[in-house]
Amino acid sequence: MLLVNATVATMSENAPYGLIPDGAILLEDDRVAWVGPRADAPKAATRDMGGRLITPALIDCHTHLVHAGDRAREFELRLEGASYEQIAREGGGIISTVTATRAASVADLVALALPRLDALLAEGVGVVEVKSGYGLTVEAELDMLRAARALEARRPVRIVTSFLAAHAVPPGGDADAYIDAVCIPALHKAHAEGLVDAVDGFCEGIAFTPAQIERVFEVARALGLPVKLHAEQLSHMGGSALVARHRGLSADHVEYATEADARAMAAAGTVAVLLPGAFYTLHETQAPPVAAFRAHGVPMALATDANPGSSPLFSLLLALNMGCTLFRLTPEEALRGVTAVAARALGLDDCGMIAAGKRADLAVWDVRQPAELAYRIGFNPLAERIIGGEVFA
Ligand code: DI6
Ligand code: FE
Numbered sequence: 500m501l502l503v504n505a506t507v508a509t510m511s512e513n514a515p516y517g518l519i520p521d522g523a524i525l526l527e528d529d530r531v532a533w534v535g536p537r538a539d540a541p542k543a544a545t546r547d548m549g550g551r552l553i554t555p556a557l558i559d560c561h562t563h564l565v566h567a568g569d570r571a572r573e574f575e576l577r578l579e580g581a582s583y584e585q586i587a588r589e590g591g592g593i594i595s596t597v598t599a600t601r602a603a604s605v606a607d608l609v610a611l612a613l614p615r616l617d618a619l620l621a622e623g624v625g626v627v628e629v630k631s632g633y634g635l636t637v638e639a640e641l642d643m644l645r646a647a648r649a650l651e652a653r654r655p656v657r658i659v660t661s662f663l664a665a666h667a668v669p670p671g672g673d674a675d676a677y678i679d680a681v682c683i684p685a686l687h688k689a690h691a692e693g694l695v696d697a698v699d700g701f702c703e704g705i706a707f708t709p710a711q712i713e714r715v716f717e718v719a720r721a722l723g724l725p726v727k728l729h730a731e732q733l734s735h736m737g738g739s740a741l742v743a744r745h746r747g748l749s750a751d752h753v754e755y756a757t758e759a760d761a762r763a764m765a766a767a768g769t770v771a772v773l774l775p776g777a778f779y780t781l782h783e784t785q786a787p788p789v790a791a792f793r794a795h796g797v798p799m800a801l802a803t804d805a806n807p808g809s810s811p812l813f814s815l816l817l818a819l820n821m822g823c824t825l826f827r828l829t830p831e832e833a834l835r836g837v838t839a840v841a842a843r844a845l846g847l848d849d850c851g852m853i854a855a856g857k858r859a860d861l862a863v864w865d866v867r868q869p870a871e872l873a874y875r876i877g878f879n880p881l882a883e884r885i886i887g888g889e890v891f892a
Contacts, residue, residue: 500527505524564647609646619655620654634664664682702731727772748770799835
């Protein structure tokens with residue numbers, strides 16, 4: 500099948516957006532066999548795309564989609580003046596989601612996650628990263644990852660998991676003892692069950708120190724698992740330098756990262772995952788050092804950070820808009836951030852770009868130019884998703 504009469508944003512580096520104005524894409528089974536100007540296209544049965552824009556299917560490379568409960572009360576408290584950190588220290592925040600998540604079965608967690616996943620898919624998403632981190636016991640962490648894996652059988656989507664037991668210290672617990680008694684044994688068990696694609700942590704004053712995170716990273720590396728980290732979100736803790744030292748996939752949030760961090764990340768090939776939904780929700784004022792990331796060549800991804808507390812954002816298109824408006828990304832950087840760079844942040848090399856040999860995971864949009872995907876607020880122009888060569892309208 501040859502898709503013709505389309506504007507194709509391949510996201511290759513050859514041109515802005517890798518754009519091919521009158522483009523064609525040859526699909527063979529679940530792969531792209533050829534892409535280029537229509538005039539050069541190989542002979543095949545054609546499908547007229549009506550001049551629509553085609554991009555790679557979008558990739559949300561940082562979510563906490565699997566969780567139970569809600570934090571609407573916390574939203575009210577913050578509006579009355581309480582800070583995110585204050586609420587967390589008083590046993591609200593992440594810990595309140597932990598209580599609700601532990602009480603849920605795997606089937607409950609799947610059922611709760613599906614509508615959130617559907618919201619993402621409706622905007623052309625084809626790959627979603629999902630983290631654990633609201634269980635904080637061996638079994639509850641495993642259950643979250645089992646629920647994440649189960650989503651893949653329920654919808655046409657690829658799920659990539661991150662093990663995030665080092666997300667919060669359980670109430671009354673000691674951080675180091677928790678890492679020994681829960682994090683490390685849970686990681687071994689989850690890995691043995693094939694539940695872990697990468698290992699994450701939360702390096703922050705209200706969570707874990709770089710030294711504590713590093714103990715988990717060492718186990719990850721012994722198991723051959725890549726690492727990533729919630730780093731420099733609320734303060735500068737040295738998490739991004741730690742990830743770079745471990746040649747990690749990504750450092751996420753990174754509002755408080757420095758020029759030296761940017762240099763270390765660039766040298767290590769570590770992606771900066773920008774999460775404007777959390778910045779917006781928490782009324783943060785320090786934006787990530789985008790100019791330093793650009794200057795040093797740190798690839799920037801964008802994601803929703805979809806979670807019940809700091810970023811109840813279930814729209815990747817809105818994250819695109821926020822990345823441009825709040826962080827001053829260009830619409831091209833933003834679109835790369837949810838396609839080619841997001842794939843890299845997940846260690847995937849068969850998606851996020853339209854090129855021969857890549858998966859036929861595409862999003863078809865009722866717009867004429869790629870910048871339209873970033874500039875509207877609360878409008879979804881998706882016409883269809885093509886996942887593994889199959890059309891989902
Ligand atoms: N940073 C985040 O954005 C999520 N976790 C983290 O470490 C949010 C966690 C939450 O508030 O539930
Ligand atoms: Fe997060």
